[in-house]
Structure formats: C-alpha cells, structure tokens
Amino acid sequence: MKSFPLLVACLLVGSAAVAQDASYKLETIPFPEGVPPEVGAVGFTPSGKIVVALRRSDVLIATPTEDPKKFEWSLFASGLHNACGMHIVSDKEILISQMPELTRLIDEDGDGSADIYENVASPWGMSGNYHETNHMVPDGKGGYFVAVGTASHNGPVFYNVRGEYSKVGRRGRNFSAASWKGWILHIDAEGNMTPWASGFRMHNGIYLDSKGNLWAGDNQGDWKGTTPFYHVEKGNFYGHVSSLVWDPEWNPEIDPLTLPLEEINEMKTDAAILLPHEMNRSASEPIEIPEGDVFGPYAGQILLPDNNGERIARLMLEKVDGVFQGACTQFYEAEGLHMGNNRVVFSPDNTTLYVGQTSRGWGPVAEGLQRLTYTGEAPFDIHTMSLTKTGFRLTYTGELGEGAEKVENFSFRRFRYEDTSLYGGDPLDVSEIKVTDIRKVDGKTLELDVENLEPGGWVYEMTMKNVASADGRSQRTGLFCYTVNKLKK
C-alpha cells in the first residue's frame, strides 16, 4: 500500500479485514507427507470425490471426510506439466489444461487411475518461459475457453520455440513471444480453435456463470493499474498490448508498445469492477455462490480469491445501461486463510468452499488446501451495493439498528487508475466525496446521495462507522468499492 490517503482511510476504519465471525469455519486439509501442496486446480467428480491437480505433475483424488485430516489420497494421474485448469466430466474422465495443451485424462479400465492422456487441442505456443500457465472453463456445449497466460521478463525464452515466435511480442514486461499468449481462446467440441478475446496479462482465472456470462480476472501489473474483473465478450481487447501481435488483423510492422496511450484506451474494453490493492492483488478463479442459503446469504454473487493475499473478495455485479459494473468487498480475510488462493470449488452439497493455494514459482511459497464451511449463522453486512440515479443503495443482510441512517456514518472518496506499460499503479485524482442525503427505505435498506457521481471508470470507495444490526452485531466488513462505468438513466 503505497498511497498515503488510502493508508489514512484504512486506519480510520481499523482495516478492511473481516472480523472474526461465527459464519464460516476454516479447516486445513493435509496431503500425504512430502507431497508438494501446490494446487493448480480443484474439482469434484459426480460421485463426490475431490480431485486436486498439483503443479508438479500429480493429480490426486480422495473422498472428503468430516475430519479434514482423514482424506485418503490416491493418484489419479501423473506427469502433467504445471496443470492449472480442470474440468471433471465423470469419475473416469477429467480434462486438464497444462502448459503445452488441453489434455483429456481417461481411466479406461476403471482401476482409478488414468491410462489415456489425449491431446484435445494445443493451438497456443510455448516460448519456454516459466510464467506461461493456462486456466480453462467448459463452455457448456462440449467445448472450452482457455486463458493463455503471458511470459514474464523475470525469465527468458528458448532458442527453440513451440508454435510461432514474435520478436515484437517478446518486448515489454510481461510478453507474448509465442502464439496466442495473453488471449482467451475458444475450443469447440471437435477441437477447433477460435480466438475469442485479447489484452490479458495473467488471467489466472476464467469463469462461466450460471447465466452464461464469461468472466476473467487479471493481475495488476503492466497495463493493469489495479486488479480488474472483466466481462469477456468475443472480439474485445482488454488492455495488455503484447497480445495484439497475434491478432490476425494486426499490422506486424506496428509495435503495440509504441502506440499512444489514448489510442490504446480507445481500443480497450473497461473492467466491470476495479479492485484496489486492499481488495485483491492477483485475481484467480472466480466462482458464483450457489442458490439457496446453504453457503450464506449471498447466492448469485461471485467470489474472487486473491493469489497474492490471505483473502477472498465478494463481487456485487449489476448491469447498468447495458454494461456490467458493480461493487467489491472482502468476503473472508486472514483468520488462518493462507496466501496464494488460486482455485475454488463448492462441495456437491454447496455448503463448503474448497480453496486450493499455490504461488510457488510466481511468488513466495504459499500453498495448500483449505475449506470454508457455512455454519448457518448469517453475517451482518451489506448484501448488495448498487447504483441509483443520485448515489448508492445499500441492502443489508439483516435488520438495521437504530441510527444507522446518519450522513456522518458514511465516508466516500473517489479515484481512478491509469493502465500503462509500467507495473501496477496508485489511485489517481483522489478526492473526498460528500454524502448529501441518506434515507432508510426499509428495515434493511439505505439510500445515499453523493455529489460528483460521474461515469468512466471512477472507483467510489465507501467506509462506514457506527452501523450495527438491530440485534447489536457490528458490520462484518468496513470497505466497499463501486466502479462507475455508466450512470443510471
């Protein structure tokens, strides 16, 4: 946290941390002794077994037990190169995205371990750089979306490259020297590839929600002033310029790093949500909270783990004037949660979120497997922060206590970010925003009017004090950030 104003804001509210609460139980699940717990992917089979792909090659499988220490792990497959994506078709068929390809593992003889490792598709290249990992989600029609990660300037390329090599794409901090780095590719059920969207840096987490929307996070860094969360649509460009060299319509004479900033900003699609560094520094796999109250009151919202922090953010998305935007806050932070939160999956009964961790090789060692189980006791917090024509509506999970509706209880600031070729970014043009009015709409809902409500990617940061529930519980989190791309008409 470099910026001074933000630091002050955090001190005011204590911190953005989640207060210790009775809503979620955290447990750590060990692997067999000596097994490197670097979790590249997690999933559940139809029969309820958990499958974990480890980045050092093994795919482990176990039936979850109530006692987190009693999992009996066995080996489903081995020999994969940095597997970071997984889709489980059946107890006998698992798809994995590994560094060189999308691979189908089949346990043909039913002995519990795979005997066929089929290359489903491998249209992307490999420069030889350690950073080029891939994530993947099924498209729901027998095909897949694959997020092809870029290379890092902290590593080299090889003399002999798989796929095509681009000298122009090699330039810069994170780079796209080999085919399709920094893209999301679509692979249909027959294995045919269609380039889908470009401009990603390290979209280490893509997700198709229950309504068919494709989402991808990214990691703050070059061309990503802060951690973004994107609604991904075909043909769009999301800002990291190196990937442009693989666009079939790109003029190979043009080095995208030399384009004027205005031109790049013109081309690019904005993030639905910008997450300040206090919320997330490296977005990994998003996941939608299932219907019903089995995992708490936030069904339909998206959780976004941080690969570079002990936390999982909660996203409140809405469509305003045809585009997605919304707010973020912390869902779970610290209190024993590891760093390196990388992959997530819900147990078949949706009561438990399994979180796989790794950042080894990308950053300091942080790894393991943990699970969060809802205890049934709903937290008191803002369920949804949404935009109104004049400010924001806050809908709480429970009845508000007396005196919550005071203007002085809420403080706002706004700032924006600029995406440039240099790493990350501080909030720019930070200013205080006045709350001009506050209304209690019903027992659980407040409406706030604020001044200077403007579109175009401003982040409105809200902190609060003295807000408690009718039964005297304090609010679980203290920091909310809403990204205003469009205004409500």
Next chain:
Amino acid sequence: MNSRNLLFLLGLLSLVAFPVAGEDRFITLSNLPMGTREKPLVLRTYFPDPGLTREVLSNHDLGYRARKYSPGKGDVDGFVDPILGIPGAIGVNFGPDLSICWDATECRLLYAWRGGFLDMTNYWGEPESGRRKGFGYIPELVGELIFVAKGSHPLGIFDQYTEILAPEFKGYRVIDGVPEFHYTVGEADVRVKIEPGTEPMSIVKHYTVKAPGEVGYYETGYKIKKTDDKDGTFSVTIQGKPVVGMGGAAEEQEYSTEKPNVEWGAALYTNLGCLACHSTDGTRGHGPTFAGLYGEEVPITGMDEKVIADDAYIEESIVNPTAKVVESYPPGYMPPYPIGKKEIKSLTMFIKTLANE
C-alpha cells in the same frame, strides 16, 4: 575410458528388477524423482537441450535476443539472449537403466540417458523456499547421455516423402505403466512405445503404423535392428552409446579406473544414480543421506543393536541392500548393485569422505 567400464556395469544392472515401494508413488518434494522398470515415471516438463540440430527441431520456431527490460524504466541498454531448452517434451524414466526425452512437437525421441533422471531444482526450486532459478531454470539431466537424435525424422512414409509434413501429437496411452505415444503425419497414424532393451544402453521402439505407403526407418548415427513389418507392426532396437561432447554429468570428471579411488567413486555416485536417492548434504531423500554416515551407528529394522557404518556395512548395503534395512525406510526400495569390487570400494571411499569429523 570411464564410460566403457560403466557399459559393463550397467549391463548387469539392467537384468535386475527395480522393486517398487508402496502403492501410489506421488511426486514428492524431492527434486530427484525417479521411476522403476516396472513403474516408469512419466514427467512432462521443460527439458535441457544438449545441442540438438535444427534438422531435429525443424518444427520449432526460432527465438531471438530481445532488448533488456526494466520494470521501472521500460527498455534499457543491453540484450537478453534466449536459452537452450525443449518446451513441449515428455520424459520417461525406467530407473537407472534408461531415461528418454520424447518430444510432442517433433513427435520423436530426442535423446536418451542412463544413471538417474532429472534434477528439478532449477525449475521447482528449493523445497523450503521454493526459489526457482530466474534464468536457466531448466531441469538438469542426471547420468550420461547414450543417444542423441540426428538428421530428419527416422520414420519415412514413402508416399508422403515429397512433402514435408508437420506431425500432430494425439496423446499417449499408458500400457503396463509405459506410455505409447500417438501421432499422425499426413494420412499416416503412428503409435510408438519405447522401453529399455535387454542389451546395455539399448532402446526398443515398438511401432504400430497405419500408412498409405510403405514405411521405412533410418536412424542417423546409430546401429539399429528392425524386425519385419507385420501389418504395420514392427520393433526397432537402437544400440545407444555414451555420447561425448554433449554434456552429461560424467564428462567433466577425470579419474583412473586402475585401482579404487575417491574420484571414481564420486563419478559412480552420479552415473549409477545413487544421487537420485541419497543426498550428500544431509537432506532425507528416497534413501538416507550419505553425509555423516560413515563411522556412525545406524538403526536397523528388526535389530535391537545399532550397526556401525564401516566398510563392510557399506559394501553389503550396495550389493545386498535388504540384508540390513535402515529404520524408517522401506525394504527392497534400493536395487541391489551387482558391480565389481573396485567400483564398490571406490563408492565406499567416496562415502567415507562425507564422514563427520
């Protein structure tokens, strides 16, 4: 010199079954993973490039030097050169006898070696800190090279020879633990399973080819034996030999083999693959460390008294490891090494140099 002698030693070794401990063998934090003849270890990773020619890597594109980059300043003075490495290959280790590097881009065997498998430290990092080597993070070969591919692809399909076609990797099937690679070239469909042969340093490739034309096999620079083609099924045995001048751990060491000596012991430690299981720095691996072993008391499974690790104990441990099994290690995991007296003595002398003061 040195390798000639090893040829004989390893010939004996390849007749010895390499037993398997436990049911599931996970890849562990050990940076020296190894398989056995019965349960080979398959590992897809980056591989070192021992200097393969462009002819062998003809389906790879070329990487170039680039301007140096600084996160704070952007382009800065100077250049970054590419490094040698193979991006998309698959390794298979059959214990100390044979390791192969089969490439899924060229769809061919690139090279083979014996002794150990890979030292993954550069890439996987130190177990505790996880620190990978920033540049040059390619795993290192353990042992010595016995085959390096030369020339164009060994498989020739006659109706297709006028056109140079890129092979397409389809995947592999594990048959009794051994992967059978599957690829297509034009209209030809090829399956190849590679295993150690019975002769020392020999490599057997079992082919099943469905092709529109006649199939030929040419291996540049190596003696081969090919069985008759029966409906597209045939085997090729390649007689490997120590490869000089292309890396491999044995190369830089100079030692005589006239009488036992420490340098020879150190080379055997690497070439026979002891290092895959025994460290010299005190860390626990598949087997106990050699650091501080000599002269110490060793607890043995099923024995009340500890045993002194003297010359006799170490020699017995090498020739007949199950005679006394070190406590907390599985019996039968270490293969017996039916090697010559001079070799055993050299190894013992080497272990002695690692004794505590």
